[in-house]
Amino acid sequence: MIEIDGLSKSFVLHNQGGAVIPVMEGGHLSVAAGACVALTGASGAGKSTLMRMIYGNYLAEAGHILVGGVDVARAEPREILALRRHTLGYVSQFLRVVPRVPTLDVVAEPLLAVGADDGVARDRAAALLERLNIPRTLWGLSPTTFSGGEQQRVNIARGFAYDYPALLLDEPTASLDAANREVVLDLIDEAKARGAAIVGIFHDVAARARVADREVDVTGFTPRAA
Amino acid sequence: MTKTDHYNFAYLDEQTKRMIRRALLKALAVPGYQVPFASREMPMPYGWGTGGVQVSAAVLTPEDRFKVIDQGADDTTNAVSIRKFFGRVAGVEATERTAEATVIQTRHRIPEEPLIEGQILVYQVPIPEPLRFLEPRETETRKMHALQEYGLMHVKLYEDIARHGHIATAYAYPVKVAGRYVMDPSPIPKFDNPKMEMAAIQLFGAGREQRIYAVPPYTSVVSLDFEDYPFQRMKAEKPCALCGAEDSYLDEVIVDDAGGRMFVCSDTDYCATRRDDGHVGAMGAPYEEGQA
Amino acid sequence: MSVQNASQESCRDCSERSWAAAEPLLSVRGVSKFYGARIGCADVSFDLYPGEVMGIVGESGSGKSTLLNCLAGHLAPDAGEVQFDTRAEGLKDTVTMSEPERRMLGRTDWAFVHQNPRDGLRMGVSAGGNVGERLMAVGARHYGAIRESALDWLGRVEIEADRVDDRPSAFSGGMQQRLQIARNLVTGPRLVFMDEPTGGLDVSVQARLLDLMRGLVRQMGLSAIIVTHDLAVVRLLADRLMVMKSGHVVETGLTDQVLDDPQHAYTQLLVSSVLQV
Numbered sequence: 001m002i003e004i005d006g007l008s009k010s011f012v013l014h015n016q017g018g019a020v021i022p023v024m025e026g027g028h029l030s031v032a033a034g035a036c037v038a039l040t041g042a043s044g045a046g047k048s049t050l051m052r053m054i055y056g057n058y059l060a061e062a063g064h065i066l067v068g069g070v071d072v073a074r075a076e077p078r079e080i081l082a083l084r085r086h087t088l089g090y091v092s093q094f095l096r097v098v099p100r101v102p103t104l105d106v107v108a109e110p111l112l113a114v115g116a117d118d119g120v121a122r123d124r125a126a127a128l129l130e131r132l133n134i135p136r137t138l139w140g141l142s143p144t145t146f147s148g149g150e151q152q153r154v155n156i157a158r159g160f161a162y163d164y165p166a167l168l169l170d171e172p173t174a175s176l177d178a179a180n181r182e183v184v185l186d187l188i189d190e191a192k193a194r195g196a197a198i199v200g201i202f203h204d205v206a207a208r209a210r211v212a213d214r215e216v217d218v219t220g221f222t223p224r225a226a
Numbered sequence: 227m228t229k230t231d232h233y234n235f236a237y238l239d240e241q242t243k244r245m246i247r248r249a250l251l252k253a254l255a256v257p258g259y260q261v262p263f264a265s266r267e268m269p270m271p272y273g274w275g276t277g278g279v280q281v282s283a284a285v286l287t288p289e290d291r292f293k294v295i296d297q298g299a300d301d302t303t304n305a306v307s308i309r310k311f312f313g314r315v316a317g318v319e320a321t322e323r324t325a326e327a328t329v330i331q332t333r334h335r336i337p338e339e340p341l342i343e344g345q346i347l348v349y350q351v352p353i354p355e356p357l358r359f360l361e362p363r364e365t366e367t368r369k370m371h372a373l374q375e376y377g378l379m380h381v382k383l384y385e386d387i388a389r390h391g392h393i394a395t396a397y398a399y400p401v402k403v404a405g406r407y408v409m410d411p412s413p414i415p416k417f418d419n420p421k422m423e424m425a426a427i428q429l430f431g432a433g434r435e436q437r438i439y440a441v442p443p444y445t446s447v448v449s450l451d452f453e454d455y456p457f458q459r460m461k462a463e464k465p466c467a468l469c470g471a472e473d474s475y476l477d478e479v480i481v482d483d484a485g486g487r488m489f490v491c492s493d494t495d496y497c498a499t500r501r502d503d504g505h506v507g508a509m510g511a512p513y514e515e516g517q518a
Numbered sequence: 519m520s521v522q523n524a525s526q527e528s529c530r531d532c533s534e535r536s537w538a539a540a541e542p543l544l545s546v547r548g549v550s551k552f553y554g555a556r557i558g559c560a561d562v563s564f565d566l567y568p569g570e571v572m573g574i575v576g577e578s579g580s581g582k583s584t585l586l587n588c589l590a591g592h593l594a595p596d597a598g599e600v601q602f603d604t605r606a607e608g609l610k611d612t613v614t615m616s617e618p619e620r621r622m623l624g625r626t627d628w629a630f631v632h633q634n635p636r637d638g639l640r641m642g643v644s645a646g647g648n649v650g651e652r653l654m655a656v657g658a659r660h661y662g663a664i665r666e667s668a669l670d671w672l673g674r675v676e677i678e679a680d681r682v683d684d685r686p687s688a689f690s691g692g693m694q695q696r697l698q699i700a701r702n703l704v705t706g707p708r709l710v711f712m713d714e715p716t717g718g719l720d721v722s723v724q725a726r727l728l729d730l731m732r733g734l735v736r737q738m739g740l741s742a743i744i745v746t747h748d749l750a751v752v753r754l755l756a757d758r759l760m761v762m763k764s765g766h767v768v769e770t771g772l773t774d775q776v777l778d779d780p781q782h783a784y785t786q787l788l789v790s791s792v793l794q795v
Contacts (some may be wrong), residue, residue, distance in 0.1 A: 385644060453659050
């Protein structure tokens with residue numbers, strides 16, 4: 001489902017004397033449908049950078065990032081948007097939404113975006129919020145006013161609303177209590193069971209051990225002569 | 227009245243009349259289109275019919291019989307002044323009889339008696355641009371006419387219904403001429419609008435705004451409206467108090483200081499002619515020669 | 519009722535279909551506009567596909583408004599083509615098409631939302647008349663139906679029905695802007711040009727407007743080009759971004775990619791200059 005090879009990336013800081021910071025070289029990764037690969041490596045080794053490149057959020061310098069047959073490293077913006085809509089989901093660490101939109105709508109949006117019926121999308125959103133223990137009284141409010149943990153759970157609900165064939169999870173269990181952590185790990189297991197290819201970053205070792213089939217240390221992709 | 231010989235026939239010099247006649251011909255060729263013309267200073271203030279007077283001056287011949295009406299009446303100040311003016315500078319014969327007149331200059335009315343081929347009706351126009359109150363830019367209104375973008379005209383009628391529950395525009399009611407140009411018929415009551423499809427030539431002159439436009443004989447003139455709020459010609463509630471006419475446009479006249487009032491034909495010639503023919507209204511005495 | 523219902527029905531799934539569309543809705547090639555020796559915008563090219571929202575960012579004087587006005591037919595470019603996918607004839611250059619045709623597009627398939635609602639509204643005409651004008655301009659002649667459409671659209675932009683006969687001069691800035699949007703969208707356009715649509719509004723009102731625009735864009739499957747200097751606005755509304763400096767396009771790409779991993783020196787400066795809240 002996800003095939004990466006020869007991936008490299010450096011940042012050029014034009015406003016800081018044109019400093020070039022190489023961050024990745026020879027990156028490669030292969031994730032089959034139904035498998036979960038955990039990215040490991042010290043902080044700053046490039047886990048998030050790799051994940052962002054897969055999502056098309058960071059520009060790849062060289063190499064290929066094939067997701068469901070689309071090469072994200074070369075695709076047009078609209079192809080990447082279609083990919084994000086239909087194929088590739090991303091649960092980031094931060095919730096970014098339009099202020100004032102009710103939580104239920106925030107969670108239902110990915111389903112509405114692929115043309116799901118309004119009622120079906122809302123039912124699915126409600127079920128996920130219920131499972132993630134977001135009190136029903138908050139559903140009509142914008143999540144921008146929620147606590148960090150609540151925002152994270154809304155973010156996860158949103159990421160799992162639509163059954164993406166490929167999923168990127170950046171610290172999905174961080175800042176969650178034990179009960180909610182269990183719910184999230186169950187969601188990941190269910191996604192794997194339905195055939196989703198998952199790439200995740202888990203600092204929580206126990207969580208990683210439970211859901212990941214394989215670990216890839218991104219330190220191996222760090223450019224040598226830095 | 228004695229004719230003044232110090233002026234050219236009908237006051238304007240021949241070159242000016244030629245210029246105006248050219249504008250008139252163009253206006254007749256493109257019904258409803260506003261033709262710019264070089265309006266002259268006339269010996270009367272703007273707003274007193276300088277546009278109509280210049281058009282009349284350009285079409286009058288010494289053989290014409292000239293009638294002037296203001297709000298339908300031959301004897302109001304504006305009508306009397308213009309009639310006197312042409313009596314002095316052109317010496318044309320004046321008449322109050324609609325049927326006898328060859329050129330009729332009017333302010334705010336169309337005579338009740340249907341006009342016939344060979345007659346010319348000259349309108350005095352204060353503001354020729356029907357879109358003006360909604361779109362102040364002349365460049366834009368010209369473009370709207372050129373491209374037939376007339377949606378705005380209906381916005382005005384929409385506003386009327388929204389505010390009053392019906393199309394409250396009672397005069398200067400916009401019309402579409404020959405299926406093409408939207409035109410301001412001058413401030414005639416909308417009662418008169420249906421009469422504009424007539425056998426006579428209709429010429430419109432706006433002196434201050436320097437525009438001439440025209441409706442040739444037998445040209446379609448359609449009052450704008452909505453499907454669910456069709457154009458309605460206001461119907462007088464009662465007949466004329468003097469001549470009993472039920473088909474004419476009536477003026478309200480206060481007859482005493484106790485609130486007494488009567489409704490009479492605004493077209494004085496029409497009323498007089500009917501009374502002459504023996505028609506008598508509720509408050510009318512039988513007609514006597516010289517009484518009107 | 520009929521007009522907007524039809525557009526709503528037919529567009530329920532058009533955001534879906536549009537992504538598969540092979541033909542661009544708008545295809546811009548080499549558009550340049552000069553003010554004497556000064557460059558307004560130079561050699562701008564891009565394709566906009568149905569359902570896409572593109573943001574144009576840059577500081578004041580970068581040429582983004584000049585470009586928008588060239589695209590929307592308000593300014594004649596000195597060079598270049600602006601091909602629009604017309605309903606009747608497919609792709610057609612709006613620069614060389616006749617003025618009546620271009621103006622017809624301006625009140626049917628195109629919409630233009632001005633920064634200052636006073637430029638886009640008739641201040642002396644009621645809210646209902648403002649919304650109804652475009653319908654009447656394309657031939658609607660049934661008062662009841664026009665009024666019903668106007669009321670429906672006021673509802674969609676969250677203006678109370680009892681304000682339908684009030685003039686926009688009695689509205690707040692945010693309401694005026696929402697009214698302007700309703701007036702523009704009532705004929706079911708396919709392409710909306712927006713010039714700093716949230717400029718001049720306070721932050722809470724901006725958020726409401728952004729939310730509203732996002733919803734309408736998705737429901738109607740609209741394509742839009744939004745000119746703004748506010749990066750937060752494009753992050754929330756735009757799929758793609760075009761960064762302009764001194765009349766030239768210096769960077770294009772997916773909105774979040776351009777904002778999070780800017781490549782050009784100017785974009786890096788622009789992004790790093792935003793005050794964090």
